[in-house]
Amino acid sequence: MIKQLSTLDQDFEPQFEKLVARDASVDPEITRRAEAIVQDVAxxxxxxxxxxxxxxxxxxxxxMEDAIVTREEMLQALETLPADQKQALETAAKRIREFHEHQLEKGWTITDSYGSVLGQRITAIDSVGLYVPGGKAAYPSSVLMNAMPAHVAGVPRIEMVFPTPGGERNQLVLAAAALAGVSRAFTIGGAQAVAALAYGTKTLDPVDKIVGPGNAYVAAAKRYVFGRVGIDMIAGPSEILVICDGKTPADWIAMDLFSQAEHDELAQAILLTPDAAFAAEVQKSIEKLLPTMPRKAIIEKSLANRGAIIVTRDLLEACKVADTISPEHLEISTENPEQWVDHLRHAGAIFMGRWSVEALGDYCAGPNHVLPTSRTARFSSPLGVYDFLKRTSIIHVSEAGAQALAPVADVLARGEHLIAHATSADYRLKK
Amino acid sequence: MIKQLSTLDQDFEPQFEKLVARDASVDPEITRRAEAIVQDVAxxxxxxxxxxxxxxxxxxxxxMEDAIVTREEMLQALETLPADQKQALETAAKRIREFHEHQLEKGWTITDSYGSVLGQRITAIDSVGLYVPGGKAAYPSSVLMNAMPAHVAGVPRIEMVFPTPGGERNQLVLAAAALAGVSRAFTIGGAQAVAALAYGTKTLDPVDKIVGPGNAYVAAAKRYVFGRVGIDMIAGPSEILVICDGKTPADWIAMDLFSQAEHDELAQAILLTPDAAFAAEVQKSIEKLLPTMPRKAIIEKSLANRGAIIVTRDLLEACKVADTISPEHLEISTENPEQWVDHLRHAGAIFMGRWSVEALGDYCAGPNHVLPTSRTARFSSPLGVYDFLKRTSIIHVSEAGAQALAPVADVLARGEHLIAHATSADYRLKK
Incomplete structure (x- = not known):
């Protein structure tokens, strides 16, 4: 059902390498078709x-007018939701907004001893396009998580695109868009929607940055338009890694593993525990609980192909193994999780303690659920308000500052054989 | 010598479009060759x-041992520089370090009404690779500007690669590396150096992020390894845009335009002024000064092909045109530049007032000279300490928090048909 490894195994290293190996290859035929669509739309x-x-x-x-969904329609979708869904969505939106407000940054200036003013101005991006997948992968929580940071950043124009195969409009998606400050939506998707956002059309002005998950065509189109517009990371399959001291109920841990495995056959769910008896217990829980799951086929494939329970020497070794994996989601399901968190340098989000189940972070704890996958947590960050702000350097050199700095620039520019640079600085020197 | 346009021209729009159009095409043969080299090195x-x-x-x-340059050799290069170069480099390094220290960010946590702790942890990336081009484009200032933000961020391992065609090691580059905290350098370059940094070799452990400019092969290799490691933006040709009220000496403005034009035939230098007589004066200065420039051939081609002097109705219109261009470097060479800066939303760096010549920013003012080109200032920022930090979400839900949030997650997860998500949250509810 799920592989069991032990760091004491003779062949642990090669087994582990095989477990965490990823196929990052891109289908060239999909790329070619997506690019042709983008060029045609351009x-x-x-x-x-x-x-x-x-x-x-x-x-x-x-x-294209027929594809437009106005903000009024989004608000109406919110108003007509069943009461429990409306309330849950509003609670989630409020908590996500409040957390992200802490990410707002302020510009600053400093004045040096010559009276020159140097600084960093911070402003919101003018416009953002949000891609929302259609069909079964149309997740209202993703709408909140992608649009809210842009909204909190102060982006004045947030355009959403969401394909509606067969014409069905997901009311939860529209309600989430209403709560997250989306300005307007279009019922379009695929590479054609990405192209419309990047190049603009008569009906849709081009945007400056495109975010949100999508299928292989959407990913290929985003890759192609990158540079012309900004894009977010292209996400890999979802990942959860649980470190457990063996004292959390085994059923809880099994279900936490399922909660990522149910996303996708390529999702990766791994448990690290120093307690071999607990590892066996979780195995039993998995076998017992799997048949109760509507997505059991996906969960089973994911666990069989990419999942593992790894028994480690101790919790410190578990932290070391976890750091090598640099997972998207990391649960520290132990007593005093504080003692382990500093040993865990690479993860998108760290869930501390037995109550911090990942699903709370996915929906309503407040932090973003768009997180670095495929070991990119080594160098990248959760989606945040900072992704929708940009910095501009401000350089206001005083007359005295120019007298002090021009000779420095002159020497360095001449060292690089850039004489126009040197001369332009020298011109500011008083004779 | 340089195009003159006026916003009053009947055909201003198409002329302007032609002026700012960019050829962003990538040579597929270079891409193919670079990728083959990367795969071979991997x-x-x-x-x-x-x-x-x-x-x-x-x-x-x-x-590979023969290619290693140790930190001791870098320090020795610094000690043996001519006194004026050593002093200039040290002054620049000090100012760049001090400016970038203001970009350091602190993590934070908040505690909600249930006693749950949510926060954002900020840590430095573990390792960075810095690419430094060889030959004539080996700029010590670029070493300072690329390595110092990583050093200030606290990156413990900064590996530099710099090709040394024919074996000549640029002592200024090594001295700058010493001042900017580079740990070790290798005399290797091209796609093979990018591959060594991304995949690692026996001698060189892989790094987590690669930054620094390079030729088309280097750019193609960086594009290829992106995702496996982080990369910085792939820079386009340099750009300067000057807004002038007509009261700065015409020679100063001509030389400021030269200072970008001398980089590259594809560099873009544009002057916007409402003063037609001043526009004519700058034309004369250009003609007068060009023959004195060692790089006159490059400057002439750059100005003829991509440069322009545009006469605008007034300074406000100049700001609007500038914003459309979203230039890398923007000089506001006017009285009271403060009154215009808020009209200029998109630029990598804004140089305010007649003393703030771009060359000071290139070398020693303090802010970074690695700036967004090709209109990407609409959504991206100067290179900074933030590019070498990463954020991790911290989610520590209390028992009371789980009781409050699990029902919210349950409703939303069921709305998305993700039953394992819902069940994992429900398990935390006390019966």
């Missing part, structure tokens, strides 16, 4: 977007 | 790196 605009949308999503749109 | 390690280095740089290295 050339023909709305007309091409409508053609692809009608073809792929089995719609019958006449113009 | 497979064969040191041996492949040495082969390519000896072939492309006409060296005769036996092992």
């Amino acid at each position: 050339a023909r605009g709305d007309e091409a977007v409508i053609e692809y949308t009608n073809r792929f999503d089995h719609l019958n749109l006449k113009t | 497979a064969r390690g040191d041996e492949a790196v040495i082969e390519y280095t000896n072939r492309f740089d006409h060296l005769n290295l036996k092992t």
